[in-house]
Amino acid sequence: MEEVYEGLIVRATAGFYYVRDTERVVACRARGIFRKEKKTPLVGDHVRFSLQDVKEGEGTVEEILPRRNALVRPPLANLDKLFIVSAAASPPPDTFAIDKLSALAEIVGIEPVLVFTKCDLAPVGELVALYRKAGFLSFAVSNVSGQGSEAVRDALDGVCAFTGNSGVGKSSLLNSIAPGLALQVGAVSDRLGRGRHTTRIVELFRLADCGIPREGYVADTPGFSALDVAGAVLIRKEQLPYAFREFAPYLADCRYRGCAHVREDGCAVRTAVERGEIAPSRHASYCAMYESVKDIKDWELNK
Numbered sequence: 001m002e003e004v005y006e007g008l009i010v011r012a013t014a015g016f017y018y019v020r021d022t023e024r025v026v027a028c029r030a031r032g033i034f035r036k037e038k039k040t041p042l043v044g045d046h047v048r049f050s051l052q053d054v055k056e057g058e059g060t061v062e063e064i065l066p067r068r069n070a071l072v073r074p075p076l077a078n079l080d081k082l083f084i085v086s087a088a089a090s091p092p093p094d095t096f097a098i099d100k101l102s103a104l105a106e107i108v109g110i111e112p113v114l115v116f117t118k119c120d121l122a123p124v125g126e127l128v129a130l131y132r133k134a135g136f137l138s139f140a141v142s143n144v145s146g147q148g149s150e151a152v153r154d155a156l157d158g159v160c161a162f163t164g165n166s167g168v169g170k171s172s173l174l175n176s177i178a179p180g181l182a183l184q185v186g187a188v189s190d191r192l193g194r195g196r197h198t199t200r201i202v203e204l205f206r207l208a209d210c211g212i213p214r215e216g217y218v219a220d221t222p223g224f225s226a227l228d229v230a231g232a233v234l235i236r237k238e239q240l241p242y243a244f245r246e247f248a249p250y251l252a253d254c255r256y257r258g259c260a261h262v263r264e265d266g267c268a269v270r271t272a273v274e275r276g277e278i279a280p281s282r283h284a285s286y287c288a289m290y291e292s293v294k295d296i297k298d299w300e301l302n303k
């Protein structure tokens with residue numbers, strides 16, 4: 001008789017899902033039915049799995065349990081917090097990419113947290129302040145001096161993931177929080193950008209195994225390029241204003257006029273930008289995102 005267990009997918013590699021239950025981590029293949037139904041198990045999924053051969057320790061993912069949320073990039077399910085990691089320099093920060101990622105997280109119910117690394121190379125105070133003012137936790141970090149890693153560590157709780165451009169220092173930051181992980185990081189000497197995309201897979205580590213005495217997990221993920229983010233984020237135009245949390249107090253004033261908060265005269269959001277209550281870069285990101293979805297019909301987004 002096959003027995004069925006429940007567990008959490010902590011790692012995925014070609015053809016295998018590594019499922020952790022209370023006793024062990026089991027390498028599982030996915031049932032063929034998932035491919036037919038175009039359902040892909042994700043790291044972070046709670047699943048039911050069966051063990052064919054207890055001795056060989058190999059199993060099969062039988063069922064994906066309901067998800068609270070899921071992201072395509074990074075490919076993860078059931079996240080509580082998304083740590084959006086950017087560098088002060090090399091590569092330079094990209095507020096549009098940050099705003100797209102944070103908007104997407106906001107819409108699917110994941111708390112965005114901003115981290116600015118390499119603060120030993122260039123000042124990041126203004127960026128840190130900009131995102132704090134918008135209502136997010138936001139940190140300056142140096143993985144060289146160790147500055148800020150304690151604050152990021154304190155913010156890890158529940159299921160968390162580090163995401164951001166390749167080379168910003170996601171793996172370096174996790175190493176400085178949890179030296180025992182000994183994750184591979186890109187070489188400093190390589191000025192041509194070779195050696196980027198050092199992290200190849202998404203993997204969840206138990207906070208307890210990182211020396212953090214709390215329930216939960218943290219994922220390191222492969223970096224991406226700005227181009228990848230561009231295609232991955234489409235939020236319906238009706239939802240878009242709610243993806244920018246600092247707009248919230250102003251939206252009621254525009255509600256009855258069908259305002260898109262882009263160019264309209266008397267728009268409360270634009271007025272807030274002029275008064276310095278909303279950062280111009282955040283509003284510019286909103287307008288650019290609005291521009292790219294304004295002509296897309298609902299049914300096209302839900303395909």
Ligand SMILES: Nc1nc2c(ncn2[C@@H]2O[C@H](COP(=O)(O)OP(=O)(O)OP(=O)(O)O)[C@@H](O)[C@H]2O)c(=O)[nH]1
Binds near residue numbers: 189195
């Ligand atoms: N000066 C400085 N260099 C850093 C800092 N953090 C990381 N680096 C360097 O930046 C390079 C990339 O670091 P990684 O940790 O591999 O970056 P990553 O975000 O994990 O990159 P991918 O795995 O490719 O997505 C390495 O050479 C690090 O030594 C920092 O705070 N300051």
Ligand SMILES: [Mg+2]
Binds near residue numbers: 170172184222
């Ligand atoms: Mg890495």
Ligand SMILES: [Zn+2]
Binds near residue numbers: 260261262264
């Ligand atoms: Zn408006």
